[in-house]
Amino acid sequence: MTAIRVDGLTKSHQGFQAVRGISFEVAEGEVFALLGGNGAGKTTTVEVLAGLQRPDGGEVRVLGLDPRADRAALRRRTGIMFQEAGFFPDLTVAATVDAWRGFTFAPRPRAEALELAGLSGRAGVRVRQLSGGEKRRLDLALALLGRPDVLFLDEPTTGLDPEARAATWDVVRGLAGQGTAILLTTHYLEEAQRLAGSMAIMDEGVLVASGGMAETLAARAGRVAFVLPAHVRPAELPLPATVEDGRAVCRAEDPGLAAQTLLTWAAGRGLRLAGLEVRPATLEDLYLDLRHGEHALAGDAGRTL
Ligand SMILES: Nc1ncnc2c1ncn2[C@@H]1O[C@H](COP(=O)(O)OP(=O)(O)OP(=O)(O)O)[C@@H](O)[C@H]1O
Numbered sequence: 001m002t003a004i005r006v007d008g009l010t011k012s013h014q015g016f017q018a019v020r021g022i023s024f025e026v027a028e029g030e031v032f033a034l035l036g037g038n039g040a041g042k043t044t045t046v047e048v049l050a051g052l053q054r055p056d057g058g059e060v061r062v063l064g065l066d067p068r069a070d071r072a073a074l075r076r077r078t079g080i081m082f083q084e085a086g087f088f089p090d091l092t093v094a095a096t097v098d099a100w101r102g103f104t105f106a107p108r109p110r111a112e113a114l115e116l117a118g119l120s121g122r123a124g125v126r127v128r129q130l131s132g133g134e135k136r137r138l139d140l141a142l143a144l145l146g147r148p149d150v151l152f153l154d155e156p157t158t159g160l161d162p163e164a165r166a167a168t169w170d171v172v173r174g175l176a177g178q179g180t181a182i183l184l185t186t187h188y189l190e191e192a193q194r195l196a197g198s199m200a201i202m203d204e205g206v207l208v209a210s211g212g213m214a215e216t217l218a219a220r221a222g223r224v225a226f227v228l229p230a231h232v233r234p235a236e237l238p239l240p241a242t243v244e245d246g247r248a249v250c251r252a253e254d255p256g257l258a259a260q261t262l263l264t265w266a267a268g269r270g271l272r273l274a275g276l277e278v279r280p281a282t283l284e285d286l287y288l289d290l291r292h293g294e295h296a297l298a299g300d301a302g303r304t305l
Pocket residue numbers: 013014016018036037038039040041042043044045
């Protein structure tokens with residue numbers, strides 16, 4: 001079932017069009033990554049979905065409801081984690097969770113929420129003494145309190161150390177496994193690739209790519225890279241290559257096959273391909289290709305790449 005539907009959404013701030021007609025859907029139990037550079041319009045989109053801003057145009061539905069008109073009903077079924085947490089610095093972690101539980105419908109027990117967010121050992125600590133990463137985790141604990149059907153996570157792992165980040169990924173996967181639809185914004189492309197089943201990339205208020213993560217990446221060229229052997233010019237290689245930081249890079253739909261071709265060629269000349277790296281396309285490849293103007297050539301905003 002569709003949990004979030006965005007159809008032709010537009011939204012301006014004081015005459016500036018932050019979101020210019022975007023459409024996407026997130027299914028129940030799906031992790032969806034909304035990506036894009038600073039100012040692309042991600043937070044504006046999430047705020048509209050959370051009912052905090054009124055859309056100028058288009059239609060937005062969360063669990064089949066209108067986020068503004070049905071805000072009260074949706075509040076019980078959605079969890080939100082924004083970039084700027086508004087905590088009381090003098091409350092302890094436990095007191096903060098308890099205060100939040102007071103106005104959450106059917107909240108999880110405090111201990112369970114803290115456990116999920118990896119804060120069990122910090123219950124007695126005052127919020128102002130938490131590290132930046134721990135504050136992010138407290139935010140996550142509060143977003144999870146009401147066992148939401150839809151969860152909005154705006155840069156949930158910014159400032160987290162690698163261990164805490166991996167723990168957050170486990171929590172997100174666990175919730176999706178239980179059927180929660182999760183809309184995540186992040187600047188960490190590896191994180192999005194690992195976590196999300198679908199994604200959309202925004203740029204200046206429009207979607208420049210969207211679709212299933214695996215399908216989108218499988219359709220893109222992967223890469224084979226190696227240290228260009230001494231006295232070999234790129235033009236001599238059996239496949240087209242560019243040179244990046246002293247390494248020859250071949251883009252290929254089937255990188256395994258391309259690597260075989262290159263290794264056979266090298267063996268025939270008694271050469272070694274040092275530092276050989278063979279890998280399928282990553283989200284970072286796609287993102288950087290788009291940043292370098294690929295969508296300007298494609299010209300079809302919102303198409304599936
Ligand atoms: N309340 C506001 N008033 C005026 N302009 C705003 C407001 N909120 C956002 N904007 C502008 O709208 C554009 C989109 O902002 P938004 O916060 O949605 O981007 P973002 O993709 O979330 O960026 P980031 O990754 O930096 O958080 C930006 O140019 C921003 O300056």
